[in-house]
Amino acid sequence: MDYIKAFEAIVAQQLARVEKMKQDTEFVNYQALDKIIIGVIGGDGIGPAITAQAHRVLENLLADEVKAGKVEFKVIDGCTIENRAAAGKAIPEDVLAEIKKCNVLLKGPTTTPRKGDKWANVESANVAMRKELDLFANVRPVKVPEQGIDWTFFRENTECLYALGSQGVNINDDLAFDFRVITNPGTERIARLAFEYARANNKKRVTIVTKANVVKTTDGKFLDVCKNVAKEYSEIEVDDWYIDIMTAKLVDEKRRGQFEVLILPNLYGDILTDEAAEFQGGVGTAGSANLGKHYSMFEAIHGSAPRMVEEGRDIYADPSSVIRAGAMLLSHIGYQAQADKLFGALEACTNEKKLVITGRTDGCTGAEYADYIISKI
Known part of the structure; x- marks a missing residue:
């Protein structure tokens, strides 16, 4: 297998996707x-x-x-x-x-x-x-008023590890690679959707969840783009957390009530929203929107x-x-x-x-x- 050509094909595919995202700007109007x-x-x-x-x-x-x-x-x-x-x-x-x-x-x-x-x-x-x-947007609300929980998760749905999960490469019996993709337009649109939701629903805080201290390139880009979008919503407080400590803080009774709207890359969003659903009765009772x-x-x-x-x-x-x-x-x-x-x-x-x-x-x-x-x- 020519690994360089395989990777070049993935890059070309994703660059074409980026251009398509840049051109696609309008949401369908169901009322029309x-x-x-x-x-x-x-x-x-x-x-x-x-x-x-x-x-x-x-x-x-x-x-x-x-x-x-x-x-x-x-x-x-x-x-x-x-x-x-x-x-x-x-x-x-x-x-x-x-x-x-x-x-x-x-x-x-x-x-x-x-x-x-x-x-x-x-x-x-x-x-x-x-x-x-x-x-591109997986939206999962979790609301348990008696526990002070009113969370809405905005999980980016088309990128991260899942996007190329079937295109990994086995080099030999000892070595395998998978690929992770994060793009500016892909991140910007999920961030903007989350901030627009926060503004429309009088939410005061948006939390960005990554592991940007370790996964510096892709998570770093996700965090930077989200923070750049946040500048347009000065009335909303913005903070960022690492995914590992975030999983702990959801069960922290003193802290969890402070979270309102959360933005996450695909994999972290998948994991964290399943944890969050347990507060509402478990994953068997939770629904989600893919927008x-x-x-x-x-x-x-x-x-x-x-x-x-x-x-x-x-x-x-x-x-x-x-x-x-x-x-x-x-x-x-x-x-x-x-x-x-x-x-x-x-x-x-x-x-x-x-x-x-x-x-x-x-x-x-x-x-x-x-x-x-x-x-x-």
Whole structure:
């Protein structure tokens, strides 16, 4: 293998991506669309079971809009590990074509094969979708008022180690390389989105999380670009923390209430938001938004839990995560009243506990829990 040519190809690919980002400036205006098409992707494992319940809840909330032709739901099959492995692609071409016919997506978890699995070692469907649709911002809110927690994480979604995770090089049995990419325009747009959110929501502090003292080039660039954007938002306090100590400070009762909006590169954001979700009931209850300028995708943040399917327990899987993602989707496309109703219903069910979902037969099914949520809307 010619390693220099391989690296040159990666550099050329990323330089082309930088130029494309510089030219792409406008966000889609959902209010200007005649019809908003919501794609529903079940995914793998428990994904189809929980996503079906979220779909049902959204259909209930948007019944009038669907009837009026303002909203259309489009179920997209084929994003399963079986289909992806057979095609040898993270997202088969025909599935990607259907995805691109939609404006926003509601997605269940997908399985990413590991080396040695029975499946072809295809790239993560999530990573591929984020790259194909340029979903550069992963936004995850975590709110636990009784603990003084009101965090919103802005994780850069298309760069860092994940962007080139399938393009690493094995030099020989003893040496392997992966590549990490951070760009000025990629960092600037996630930083600007975070600061705009902070300004619009009266947040007083934005925290930048890196390991720039050690990873000097890429994390250094990320930190510098974020701080440069911060100069345009003089009313907002800005601080920066290293990722290792940040993981500790989230569990520090004296400190954690001070954090409001956090900006992170891809890998750190993935790790820290999973930790943060534990305060809100665990990753099984948390949803996230993946935002781009032309498409957006809303999903559960947990995995596909194939063992639950193998044990016949998928009907008992908790749909709260993807239903919460659905509420975020409603807010994003301009249906704030419906979003508020759904967030309120989720909170009411969590607090009341008339029905409890455990993932096993001693709890209710996902369908029963979705009915419970609908009853509170």
